[in-house]
Each structure stands twice: as C-alpha cells, then as structure tokens.
Amino acid sequence: MTYQIDPRTTLRPTTAAAVAALVLAVAVSGPARAEFPEKTxxxxxxxxxxxxxxxxxxxxxxxxxxxxxxxxxxxxxxxxxxxxxxxxxxxxxxxxxxxxxxxxxxxxxxxxxxxxxxxxxxxxxxxxxVPVLAVRADAGWKTLKDLQKAAKESGKKLRVGVSGLGSFTHLASAALFDRLDIPVVYIPYGEGRAPAELLGGRIDAALQWSSQFAPHVKAGTIDVLCMTSKEKVKLAVETETCDSQGATGLDLTxxxxxxxxxxxxxxxxxxxxxxxxxxxxxxxxxxxxxxxxxxxxxxxxxxxxxxxxxxxxxxxxxxxxxxxxxxxx
Missing domain, CATH: 3.40.190.150 (Bordetella uptake gene, domain 1)
Known part of the structure; x- marks a missing residue:
C-alpha cells in the first residue's frame, strides 16, 4: 500500500508523526496470523x-x-x-x-x-x-495372603508375567512382591497377552489392566486379587487394594x-x-x-x-x- 501526500499541504508536526507511524505499522505488520487451530x-x-x-x-x-x-x-x-x-x-x-x-x-x-x-x-x-493382580481361578488363591502363603511354601519362584522388562507393570510387580517378600521370576509377553498366558499355564500371576481380565472373571476362569492404588477406585472388576491385604504402602498407578x-x-x-x-x-x-x-x-x-x-x-x-x-x- 502506498500513501501520497499533496505537496501543497502543510502538515503540523503531530499530524506528520501520526502519518509516519501509520505507514511504518502497515509496512512491518505483514499478513495477520491465523488463530489456532485452523486445521486438523x-x-x-x-x-x-x-x-x-x-x-x-x-x-x-x-x-x-x-x-x-x-x-x-x-x-x-x-x-x-x-x-x-x-x-x-x-x-x-x-x-x-x-x-x-x-x-x-x-x-x-x-x-x-x-x-x-x-x-x-x-x-x-x-x-x-490402576493395574490389578490376576491369577487362574483353579489356583485356589482367593486373596493376596493365599498367594503369599502358597508361594512361600512351594519353595519355587513365582512366575509373574509383565508387558516387558522395564515396563510399568514390571516396576509395579517388583514393588508389590518385594513388599510380600516373595521370590519371583519375571516373564515378558506380548501386549494384551496376559489372560492367554495365565490360562495357558505359562505364568502364575500377572499385573495388568482390569479390562483385560473382566470377561474371564465373569466366566469364572480368572480371579483378580487386588489393585495397586492406595485408595480403592472403581474398575472393570471388583477387588480390594493390595495395600489393605499386606502390601503396605503400595500406591502405583x-x-x-x-x-x-x-x-x-x-x-x-x-x-x-x-x-x-x-x-x-x-x-x-x-x-x-x-x-x-x-x-x-x-x-x-x-x-x-x-x-x-x-x-x-x-x-x-x-x-x-x-x-x-x-x-x-
């Protein structure tokens, strides 16, 4: 945009300054930036x-x-x-x-x-x-204390399934079983494989999301023993906190x-x-x-x-x- 001033016109200092400021503003402002968001x-x-x-x-x-x-x-x-x-x-x-x-x-x-x-x-x-701890229903462990007692009496390491070594479920499992003083061996499996690995007998317990176990709990083939949060929350399956069953202080979500x-x-x-x-x-x-x-x-x-x-x-x-x-x- 170009501004022209009639050379016969005499501008007062304040008017001249205003015009100069306007010309400068137009020159440097450029196109207006679109407001976010303007696309996917x-x-x-x-x-x-x-x-x-x-x-x-x-x-x-x-x-x-x-x-x-x-x-x-x-x-x-x-x-x-x-x-x-x-x-x-x-x-x-x-x-x-x-x-x-x-x-x-x-x-x-x-x-x-x-x-x-x-x-x-x-x-x-x-x-x-909030992850939950699940076991096969035919294991006969209805509470965390049942699992703890059986694991210690067996003299064998409990086979615990995790999403992957170093995954959150691995860390939460370690925090849980350390509190229970149970010797374990961690077995990684593919994503979403916890129910299949449990039912196939390749692991003894698994810490995973309640939604994965809900259909099997309803079918009576898997039992959920506890949740890892300190406070009880609403989940896809009904269970108590691990903290209230002996894993004192556990609060991992x-x-x-x-x-x-x-x-x-x-x-x-x-x-x-x-x-x-x-x-x-x-x-x-x-x-x-x-x-x-x-x-x-x-x-x-x-x-x-x-x-x-x-x-x-x-x-x-x-x-x-x-x-x-x-x-x-």
Whole structure:
C-alpha cells in the first residue's frame, strides 16, 4: 500500500508523526496470523488395546470442543520411544500432540530415549489407570495372603508375567512382591497377552489392566486379587487394594495425559488444555471409563507437569533398585 501526500499541504508536526507511524505499522505488520487451530490436529498413540480406544474417545470429544478434527495416528514401538521421538521432532505449533503416560519415564530410564519428560510440553492429565493382580481361578488363591502363603511354601519362584522388562507393570510387580517378600521370576509377553498366558499355564500371576481380565472373571476362569492404588477406585472388576491385604504402602498407578513439542506457544497449550478439560468432564468420557476400566482425572498443564516430575523420580529409583536404570546408578 502506498500513501501520497499533496505537496501543497502543510502538515503540523503531530499530524506528520501520526502519518509516519501509520505507514511504518502497515509496512512491518505483514499478513495477520491465523488463530489456532485452523486445521486438523494429530494425536499420536503409542500403544494398542484399551489405551488406543481411550485416545480415540478423547480425540473425538476434543474435536467437538476445539472446533477442528483431532485424529489419532498410531506410532507404536520401543515401549513408546518411537512416538515420543516423533513428537519431540515435530513443529511446536500444536498440530502434533501425543497421548502420553508413565512410559515417557520408563523408556528414558531404560536408555531408549535421549531426552526425558522435560523436553516435552505438558498439556493436561486426562485419566489414571490402576493395574490389578490376576491369577487362574483353579489356583485356589482367593486373596493376596493365599498367594503369599502358597508361594512361600512351594519353595519355587513365582512366575509373574509383565508387558516387558522395564515396563510399568514390571516396576509395579517388583514393588508389590518385594513388599510380600516373595521370590519371583519375571516373564515378558506380548501386549494384551496376559489372560492367554495365565490360562495357558505359562505364568502364575500377572499385573495388568482390569479390562483385560473382566470377561474371564465373569466366566469364572480368572480371579483378580487386588489393585495397586492406595485408595480403592472403581474398575472393570471388583477387588480390594493390595495395600489393605499386606502390601503396605503400595500406591502405583499409570497416569494418562497429553503432551506437545517443547516450545509450543502458551496460548496454544491453553486451548488444547481447555479442550481436554471439556472432554474429561463429558458424560461420554465417563461412560468410556466404565467400559475400559480407567478413572477420568483432569489436571492443568502446570499441575500435570509437577506430578510428572515426582512420578519420574520414583520410577528412576525403582529401576535403579531392579538394576535396569541405564541412565544413572
């Protein structure tokens, strides 16, 4: 845009200054920046099973709240390392986010990631999942104390199935059986394989999400002995806390939430956070929680970030105790 001034016109100093300021503002402002979001947002999912289903429900509800499609894109592998690496290298513009969990800490302390949780920007916590301890119904163990007594009398190591060595279920299992003073051997299996491994007799016990065991509990082939949270919560199966049955002080849960690349503008984080808050508060999310066996829980970006820092420290300490901390001793 060009401004012309009639040379016959005499401008007063204040008028001349105003015109100069206007010309400068037009010259440097450039085109207006579009307001976020103006296109589809991708939510990276790291795992299959209930976690993937939960992320899809969350994405659909966030789409309604934020006014643009939020779609899930599966990027599994490396215990979450592949998905976290993708997000870490993505543009910090809010259009790539990840459905995150404690796995950001486990893969870091295993040495599978060159960065930790602090290199991603927290958006919001969206839920918590509580693992449960399950055994075959024909084992005859109806309580945690039954299992503890039988394991000690057998003189053999209890075969405990875990998602993978260094996984959260491995850490939670170690914390549980250390408290019970039971010698165990950990047997890793593929994702979602806990019921099949139990029923096939390849393991004696498994710590996994209640939704995996619910159909088998109903069929009478698997018994769930306890949950790993300190406080009893509503799950897909009815059970008591491990803490109340002798594993005193046990309180280990999986948090679920959302992260963006570090450097994402605060105003963008705020919009994503608000969309997540709206989704978590919705009846549809509560219904999904009942079906999938998790507990809706919202925390703001700031509170979420503080909680992760504490969780990461605890996980690092547990992995050091197990001898699988590859970052520091």
């Amino acid at each position: 947002i991708e939510m990276t999912t790291l795992f299959g099973g209930p976690a993937q289903t939960t992320s899809q429900v969350l994405a659909d509800l966030m789409s309604k709240a934020i006014g643009q499609p939020v779609i899930t894109v599966s990027r599994p592998g490396g215990g979450g390392a592949i998905g976290y690496t993708y997000i870490h290298s993505a543009a910090p513009d809010g259009y790539n986010i990840v459905f995150s969990s404690n796995s950001i800490s486990t893969v870091y302390w295993q040495g599978k990631l060159p960065f930790n949780y602090a290199e991603l920007a927290p958006i919001a916590q969206t839920g918590v999942e 999986i948090w679920r939430g959302l992260h963006a690349p570090k450097g994402t503008p605060p105003e963008v984080i705020a919009k994503l956070q608000d969309a997540a808050k709206s989704a978590v508060a919705s009846p549809d999310y509560a219904k999904a929680a009942d079906n999938l066996g998790f507990t809706p829980l919202y925390k703001s970006a700031a509170d979420f970030g503080s909680m992760i820092a504490e969780s990461d420290k605890e996980i690092g300490q547990l992995m050091t105790k197990l001898g699988i901390n590859k970052v520091s001793k």
